[in-house]
Amino acid sequence: MSTDQEELLAGTRRALLHRIAVAQTEERAPSLVATVVRGGEAVWTGARTSVEGHAPDEDVQYRIGSITKTFTAVLVLQLRDEGVIDLGDPLEKYLPGTGAGEATLAELLSHAGGLAAETPGPWWERTPGSLRPDLADVLGERPLVHPVGRRFHYSNPGYALLGALVEKLRGATWEEVLRRDVLEPLGLRRTGVRPKTPHAVGWAVHPWADVMLREPAEDLGRMAPAGQLWSTTGDLARFAAFLAHGNAHVLNIESLREMRRPAAPAEATDVASGYAYGLGLELRHRGGRALVGHTGSLPGFLACLAIGVEDDVAAVVLANCTSGPMLFPVAADLIRIVAEAEPLIPAPWRPLREFDSAVLELVGQWYWGTQGFALRLSADGPLSLEPLSGTGRRARFRSNGDGTWTGLEGYYAGELLKPVRRPDGSVSHLDLGSFVFSRQPYEDGASVPGGVDPEGWRGIG
Incomplete structure (x- = not known):
């Protein structure tokens, strides 16, 4: 199925549908839905499913996993822009006694705070959040596994700390602040911490047989700021438009550009693969195109939001399986298909109105x-x-x-x-x-450090 397809050429629409169909079929996803955004507006939605019932559309909820981190990062940047915090401040200034307070807020946002990748104890994504009622349960006795600020090391507990920071400084729960300060201003009515009908069921697909196992959908508790949210391709399309163009009621474009710049020390393997991390956003290169956004996963679900800023094209892809299709290549290909088949028409050149x-x-x-x-x-x-x-x-x-x-x-x-x-x-x-x-190379009379040889330019004689 598709919507608003008249805005793209028929050949472009078919190429988009073909790409997601290949991903869903070859990688055995129970369902896969995608939306493409161009110029800040959703211009195409397509879906494929093998499960009984109608194919999902842009209004069906999926869990989006770590794309939640980008929402949390926006909340932190709002605090910075209001002058409540400085990103160079250590966490200890606002949340004392965590054992990870040496890390700055910028380092936590960019996964350079030295924190462990996961929580101690049982797999937090597949067990109730009630097992981790306090930050101490999220961090454990040894929160830091690397020197602070020295390397990029993806950390889910780091974003739990940022969520707790938002709660303390706003005097409300992370969920309440998110809804009030981001979801409602952007009109994201189908995004939230709990699923609302219609929503997809999360499945595990057997690696060696075409059978499925239903995955549990746990409330993540303290870990919610790292990966709790449910959303739709329609809502994430609006969120992608915001990340690309800004919204004066949420976050200005300069702060969003700051989020899109590399902010963590890169590992050699990341440099080779064209991967970097900004402030709550992943930065990648594919096919010569720079893309920003985030991927996400939780048991039963995969998600990707990618934006080609230069092309002003974004793609959101969601699937309801624990593993299977690699969604970033799918999203990147959707962006490429639109950008190459229907390239952005540049704005007309206009002279300056006034100048000095x-x-x-x-x-x-x-x-x-x-x-x-x-x-x-x-x-x-x-x-x-x-x-x-x-x-x-x-x-x-x-x-x-x-x-x-x-x-x-x-x-x-x-x-x-x-x-x-x-x-x-x-x-x-x-x-x-x-x-x-x-004005001239080593111009005689200009204040060139070291001076200019008085014999001037010469050939070999």
């Missing part, structure tokens, strides 16, 4: 030593520095309002760009974090 003539004096070609760069002023606001060769350091710069600019990304993030003027007011050179950019 002093800035216009700075644009054009500059040289750092012998390497050429172009400084450009574009209608989207920031100055941009780009290597003429296509390779090299590049960055955008935000105006400070005093004739200087601050780097926003890459090597020059946070560095100051300022024009240095001669006594007559003309620009001598640009100073970028002590690097001198001159």
Whole structure:
């Protein structure tokens, strides 16, 4: 089945359906449902099922596992944006006595806090949360298994701590805060901590026989902020649109961009696979395309939300089996199919409405030593520095309002760009974090560190 398919070409729709059909059939999923988002709107939903009854649609709930962590991260970023916390603060400042208080809030968000991957005791995903009523039951006697801040080590208990932080600072349960501050403002009416009809049943599919076993659906208790939520592809499509474009009532786009930047020390294996972790979001590369989002799993369920930010296409894929289809490749392929078959139409070029003539004096070609760069002023606001060769350091710069600019990304993030003027007011050179950019390579008369050989340029004679 599919909905809103008139918004995509027939060939695109068939390719999308074919991809999820292959995944559901070959990987033996009882059901699989997917929704594609383009330009912030759901444009296609498709489903396949082998279980009696109608195929699931965008309104049927599945457990989404660790995609819950992204919701929890949004709650923490809201506290930061309101000035209640600083992400550089240690957890001990707000939740003393946990045994993991040395880790900062940013390190917990990015799984760099050194915490164990799982809770002590029985498998928390398949046993009642009542077995872990306190944070001590979640952390155990040895919460840290690595030095704090030194490496990425995925930690479910770390997000239980962040949920407890939200509860303490908001004076309400994590569930109440989530509903009030995220779910209701975004209109996610089919997302919650407990299932509501219609919802899928979680199954384990036997690895060597085409038979199934029903999985228990436990309330995770203290571990809820790490993986409790039930949701639908329709609600997660709206959540994906929010993560891509922001919402002034929930979280602004700059904070969401911060969530999408790598924030944890990468392991060599992760670098090789193109995987990194931001603040509650996974960052991956597939087929030359950068994707952000999160995967999730709980016994009986698999989930994936992926966003191709540059293409403005997202995909949500849900299945009701403990193992089977790898949903990230499926979601990535759905994004690729739409992006390649129906590429994003760029907005029309428009000139600036107004500009500072002093800035216009700075644009054009500059040289750092012998390497050429172009400084450009574009209608989207920031100055941009780009290597003429296509390779090299590049960055955008935000105006400070005093004739200087601050780097926003890459090597020059946070560095100051300022024009240095001669006594007559003309620009001598640009100073970028002590690097001198001159109009000509090692320009005679410019303030080049080390000076310029008075004999000038020469050949071999």
